[in-house]
Amino acid sequence: xxxxxxxxxxxxxxxxxxxxxxxxxxxxxxxxxxxxxxxxxxxxxxxxxxxxxxxxxxxxxxxxxxxxxxxxxxxxxxxxxxxxxxxxxxxxxxxxxxxxxxxxxxxxxxxxx
Amino acid sequence: xxxxxxxxxxxxxxxxxxxxxxxxxxxxxxxxxxxxxxxxxxxxxxxxxxxxxxxxxxxxxxxxxxxxxxxxxxxxxxxxxxxxxxxxxxxxxxxxxxxxxxxxxxxxxxxxx
Numbered sequence: 001x002x003x004x005x006x007x008x009x010x011x012x013x014x015x016x017x018x019x020x021x022x023x024x025x026x027x028x029x030x031x032x033x034x035x036x037x038x039x040x041x042x043x044x045x046x047x048x049x050x051x052x053x054x055x056x057x058x059x060x061x062x063x064x065x066x067x068x069x070x071x072x073x074x075x076x077x078x079x080x081x082x083x084x085x086x087x088x089x090x091x092x093x094x095x096x097x098x099x100x101x102x103x104x105x106x107x108x109x110x111x112x113x
Numbered sequence: 114x115x116x117x118x119x120x121x122x123x124x125x126x127x128x129x130x131x132x133x134x135x136x137x138x139x140x141x142x143x144x145x146x147x148x149x150x151x152x153x154x155x156x157x158x159x160x161x162x163x164x165x166x167x168x169x170x171x172x173x174x175x176x177x178x179x180x181x182x183x184x185x186x187x188x189x190x191x192x193x194x195x196x197x198x199x200x201x202x203x204x205x206x207x208x209x210x211x212x213x214x215x216x217x218x219x220x221x222x223x224x225x226x
Contacts, residue, residue, distance in 0.1 A: 001165070049162040053161075057129070095209060098207050104202055
């Protein structure tokens with residue numbers, strides 16, 4: 001699903017990763033992180049896809065919201081396991097969204113693009 | 114592949130899309146756009162994955178490099194076809210990368226994270 005983010009400015013985290021072999025609890029934890037992330041103040045939406053690399057873009061109102069989520073205890077546990085078990089390599093890029101445009105499909109009526 | 118981008122600041126375009134049914138020339142054009150994009154001054158790398166949505170993040174030295182690529186004639190032809198045929202919905206977000214960290218795998222030795 002394409003995230004219905006508001007008119008910029010907002011912020012985002014681009015998390016690009018290469019997984020290790022096997023699941024090893026990964027899918028359950030990834031699923032379990034979604035609800036508390038979405039409950040954080042300032043959370044705006046998330047987009048995700050994985051082939052050879054996985055790309056997850058989470059959108060946030062400001063950098064403070066991103067820092068709060070980074071310091072969240074459940075998320076910190078997941079970060080430790082991610083480094084130890086799930087990711088062969090990853091990169092986390094914190095960005096400011098400056099311009100935003102597009103074409104809305106039937107599932108994205110609420111933004112004009 | 115995780116893009117080996119330099120220490121921030123740099124810029125990026127997050128292109129998130131939902132495809133229409135069928136290929137209709139899409140794959141060939143997507144492949145054909147990679148070489149001229151990579152030849153553009155200021156191009157730094159690209160990451161891409163598709164499941165229910167496709168996410169392509171291209172990294173650029175500055176906003177001017179992004180604007181030059183947006184105005185590139187071959188790319189403009191592809192943009193017209195994208196709106197007309199290939200995408201049910203898409204969103205293009207132009208961002209500034211402010212922070213960058215991670216964990217390098219064997220295929221990403223050249224950056225420290």
